Amino acid sequence: MARSRILLTLVSAANFLAASRGLPQGVANFYSSDLWPDLLLWLAASLCFLIVHTLALDEPS
Incomplete structure (x- = not known):
């Protein structure tokens, strides 16, 4: 129901970032590494998700 591809991308980004919010801390704990x-x-994975979904979805009418 988004009116534009930009709005659709922003909603998808918010959804993915919220759903995967534990990923950075989990990876830092598992590998005993720095959080940065x-x-x-996490941001690279989000960007890949957004690129695929932005290109794959049809333009809302």
Whole structure:
């Protein structure tokens, strides 16, 4: 029901970021690493998700 592809992308981004909010801390705990590289990994995964879904979905009418 989004009126534009940009709005659709923003909603998808918010959904993915909220659903995967535990990923950075989980990776930091598992690998005993700093949190910053894990945040970058989280953002990269989110960006890949957005690119695929933005290109795959039809333009809302």
